[in-house]
Amino acid sequence: MLNEAGFIEYELVKDTGFNSSPVTKGVLFRARKPEEVRKRPMNMSSEKR
Amino acid sequence: MKNLITAEDRKKIEEGIRKKYMRVAINPEGNFQYPTGEAGLNGQNYDLEILRKLPQDILVSYCGAGNPFSLGTINEGEAVLDIGCGTGMDTLIGAIMVGPKGRAVGIDLVPEMLDRARKNLRKTSLNNVSFQEASAEGLLFPDATFDVVISNGVFNLIPDKVRVLKEVLRVLKPFGRFMIADQVLTVEPTDDTQSMVKNWAR
Numbered sequence: 548m549l550n551e552a553g554f555i556e557y558e559l560v561k562d563t564g565f566n567s568s569p570v571t572k573g574v575l576f577r578a579r580k581p582e583e584v585r586k587r588p589m590n591m592s593s594e595k596r
Numbered sequence: 597m598k599n600l601i602t603a604e605d606r607k608k609i610e611e612g613i614r615k616k617y618m619r620v621a622i623n624p625e626g627n628f629q630y631p632t633g634e635a636g637l638n639g640q641n642y643d644l645e646i647l648r649k650l651p652q653d654i655l656v657s658y659c660g661a662g663n664p665f666s667l668g669t670i671n672e673g674e675a676v677l678d679i680g681c682g683t684g685m686d687t688l689i690g691a692i693m694v695g696p697k698g699r700a701v702g703i704d705l706v707p708e709m710l711d712r713a714r715k716n717l718r719k720t721s722l723n724n725v726s727f728q729e730a731s732a733e734g735l736l737f738p739d740a741t742f743d744v745v746i747s748n749g750v751f752n753l754i755p756d757k758v759r760v761l762k763e764v765l766r767v768l769k770p771f772g773r774f775m776i777a778d779q780v781l782t783v784e785p786t787d788d789t790q791s792m793v794k795n796w797a798r
Contacts, residue, residue: 552761554774563640563662563777565631571752571779577667580768 553585554578606755610705613753617682617706630749632659637685641666646692650685654716657683661749662777665689673697674743677767679732679760680704680750684713684725690746691725701742703730732760740769748777 549557556579563573601609631639634655637647640663647655659682670676676690681702691700704710704727713727730736732754745764754760764774 548758548761549774551758553765554761560667565640565662567630567661567779570781570783572782573661574778574780575662575664575667576774576776576778578774580765580770580772580774582770584765 549576549578553581555581601755609753609755613705617709630659630661632656634658636660642689646689649692650688651719654683654685654688654719657712657716658685659683659749660686660777661752661779664746664748664775664777665693667775667777668744668773670694670744671698675741676700677735677737677742677745678702679745679747679764680753681713681727682706682709682748684710684716684727686746686748687713687725687727688716688720688722690744691722694724696724699724699726701725701737702727703732703735705729705731732763735763735767737767739766740772741767743769743772745772745774746776747774749779751776751778752780 556577558577560575560577563575565573567573630636634647634652637655637658638644640660642663642665664686670690670693672693672695674694675698676687676694678684678687678690678700681687681704684702687700687702691698694700702710702713702725704713707729710727710729717725717727728736732750733756745768751757751760768774
């Protein structure tokens with residue numbers, strides 16, 4: 548998702564050790580904005596007409 | 597997962613979040629599964645020197661999934677945005693880190709949380725902090741406003757995460773840092789959308 552949004556150097560750094568439920572876990576992420584954000588090319592077929 | 601969350605579902609999710617966090621704002625004890633209060637801050641290795649600069653009686657209002665500040669340095673003079681600031685503890689900590697030449701802004705959806713955050717702010721001598729009622733889905737800041745965006749236990753609640761991430765990217769300056777503490781699912785999300793919506797903020 549971070550990549551999809553345009554971030555770079557995104558990484559899951561570590562678990563926090565705290566899980567709020569049996570099916571979740573606490574995590575720490577970080578990411579960085581690139582110097583320039585490239586515009587993704589438009590998908591013409593998905594444009595509303 | 598490409599979920600099938602409708603606009604109506606999103607409204608229900610937002611309403612559920614507001615209701616739950618209104619209760620948490622009044623008293624996090626028993627209403628929240630994250631670490632809370634001073635024990636929560638200490639357990640997540642928040643900087644004790646910075647915590648000592650805050651009045652003891654506001655530390656009890658902390659609740660968070662982790663310590664986003666453990667992910668990197670915040671420098672003097674920088675601008676920090678705290679998405680889903682709750683009672684404002686991380687915003688205040690960010691404000692201390694950036695010092696008087698920097699600034700920290702906290703946004704939250706829940707007015708009761710922001711009331712608590714502003715009360716906490718008034719107990720400090722900080723004058724580089726502001727709180728705003730706002731959704732992360734449409735940040736009311738110009739492009740390239742912040743050096744750092746932090747978030748603690750909030751992204752798991754956001755239905756359209758990519759949309760918010762794009763907003764975070766927009767308001768960050770080039771090379772700006774995004775630091776997140778949160779909970780992630782360790783199983784595939786349910787296909788039962790209605791059950792997912794009902795249980796979103798639990």
